[in-house]
Amino acid sequence: MKHKGILIVVSGFSGAGKGTLMKQLVHAYDNYALSVSMTTRDPRPGEEEGKEYFFVSKERFEEEISKDGLIEYARYCDHYYGTPREYVERQLEKGKDVILEIEIQGALKIRQKFPTALLLFVMPPNVAELKRRLEGRGTESQEVICQRLKRAAEEAEGIEQYDFIIINDKLEECVQEMHALIRAAHYTPLRNEELIENIRKELDALN
């Protein structure tokens, strides 16, 4: 059965390990395309333009909004983050499953615009581990870490809006679990309307 690509939204608290998870997933299987977002926040040490993000000014970001160049955008901890439209549309067209690693406001906008999108929420095994990972990263000030933990509490309120939760404990297992969930999602009636419609037409033609 040939499938069209689907949009996969991956959210999770800052420090939940989404980034590493996504990189491993894309590395392990070739049917995924990872969208690179645009942001107005500064690059962290080691982050490269066009790899983790497209780092732009507020003016440039607002210009992109007015051109309808983003399929969604949101403000998160005083900065803009958004998903460039062109790449996503091109990859879906090619049959790739496109992964958007975005926060909850964006996730809910995607669900409205693309009802077949699959929404996954990545959680750390516990909050102590989350705090440890955020601090261990060593790239953010204590103030930013506090801000992000506060934001995590807000985001936790919206977890029920997602299709599945994934506990990021053992990385390898987590990658396989995520892949299996995405494969399964391809077989739901919601994501196969065309196929179902065709079968119905053929059956009708027989009767």
Ligand code: 5GP
């Ligand atoms: P960070 O600054 O840690 O890279 O990202 C902060 C938050 O913004 C994370 O929850 C991340 O998933 C989210 N984010 C990254 N890109 C986008 C985007 O294009 N749109 C939205 N809505 N959120 C994004």
